Amino acid sequence: MSDPIFDVVIVGGGSAGAVLAARLSENPDRRVLLLEAGPVYPADGYPETVTSSSLLGAYTGHDWGYTSEPGHIGHPVHAYRGKVLGGSSAVNGSVMARALPADFDRWAARGLKGWSFADLLPSFRKLERTTAGADEWHGRSGPLPVHQLTREELSPMQRAFVDAALACGIPATDDFNGPQPYGVAPYAMNVVDGVRVNTGMSYLTEEVRARPNLSLRGDVAVDRILFGDNDTRARGVVSAAGEQVLAGEVVLSAGTYGSAAILLRSGVGPAEDLAGLDIPVIADLPVGRTLYDHPFYYNAYAAHPDRLGDGHPVIGAKVWTASSTAAPGELDLHITATHLIDQHAGPTGAAFVLAVALTRPESRGTFTLAGRDPGLAPVIDLNFLATPGDRQRLLEGVALSRRIGRSSPLSDLVDHEISPGTGDIETSLLATLDTYHHPTSTVPMGADDDAAAVVDALGAVRGLAGLRVVDASIFPDAICAATNATVIAAAEHIAARL
DSSP: OOOOSEEEEEEOOSTTHHHHHHHHTTSTTSOEEEEOSSOOOOTTOOOHHHHBTTOOGGGGTOBOOEEOOOTTTTSOOEEOOBOSTTGGGGTSOOBOOOOOHHHHHHHHHTTOOSOSHHHHHHHHHHHEEOSSSOTTTOOSSOSEEOEEOOGGGSOHHHHHHHHHHHHTTOOBOSOTTSSOOOEEEEOEESEETTEEOOHHHHTSOHHHHTOTTEEEEOSOOEEEEEEOTTSOBEEEEEETTSOEEEEEEEEEOSHHHHHHHHHHHTTEEOHHHHHHTTOOOSEEOOTTSOBBOOEEEEEEEEEOHHHHOOOOSSEEEEEEEOOTTOOTTOOOEEEEEEOOSOTTSSTTSOEEEEEEEESSOOOOBEEEOSOSOTTSOOEEEOOTTOSHHHHHHHHHHHHHHHHHHTSTTGGGGEEEEEESTTSOHHHHHHHHOEEOSOOBOSSOBOOTTOTTOSBOTTOBBTTOBSEEEOSGGGOSSOOSSOSHHHHHHHHHHHHTTO
């Protein structure tokens, strides 16, 4: 092979990849190439469908189009993932909530070193630019603007939700990303004047993009990793179009689904699965044997049109609490007050949703390939609610959500409950369950003696040279929060150590 033009090729320009491209190219002697499967828009030239914080997932027009297997719940769900520079940070709900100390304590208990909350706090502070919270918890000059919504900025429904939650005995908190996150409050959001600020805008500014040692290429889907003849060193990547791109090191940041798929097509994965796909084995590792996501139920209400008021922001406030069986320090239930529902879903022509999520699921899914062709959608089995414990805890969340919905002043806006309504709650739960779109853990980190781990504490793939993975796929399990803030912090954490 000829000498590589680039020192590092980063595959995927999402919540992690954009961060890595910006940070690694700060060294002018390091030649960095970022390959993104979707379009690369100018930092100030994203279309309104992407910048609007009111449009999510496929409604932005920049989605991979994946759906899950029916699984235990008996029906597929859309598995939205952003296909654009900025990745899923460009199509998500714009919520900035950090993983809890208990999440990192769990990882440490499995032998993973260097990932305590104290280890990650500098990275959380480094990424953000906010005026909220205490200085020891928050950053003032980072790339990503984080705005703490105020009560006055909430919609009338969301203000009523906060007050109803307080009436139900849930305490107020002033900072979900501070020392006492339990309670009810408005969200912290990476939204400025209605614009969802993704990592392609905030980290890859026009100034950063102008660095002579940084190259960005869009609309380049990567098929597989290029290994040297008869060795296990990554030498670059091969695009879906057959182009070879050589580099001294390959970093996969294509997301929980994308990074795992590239590894599998490259011969890095469970040997028996690869044999079934007629893919030669480079490394027998448990890629895709774990997959976690947050199951999500819509407790929906038909509202009085003359009382509901304005529907912006579409996402504004949440209750973050613990089920009766949550582990110490974990907050495994989210209830979010949202306007993300067809306003004509009920007969009144006005509606809202209290969206209930289980954020520490026991049920573990799997990820694999449908075939060798990089154009084929992968096989995503989320395996939601496969354990009685998961069903019970989510039902607890729904019961609390309904109690809030029946409490004044929120109840004053309600004409009637749409879902579950008068039907059987568990039947409704299974029939309409969705995903919070927070998949993790297909390429998990772990200690050297952790048989379930694929990568080490800095994302280096076991037994291979010149290959790392840095994105949500390396989380050992599901965290209690929406994933975006922690993915960005993880990229900052690893980039600072490379």
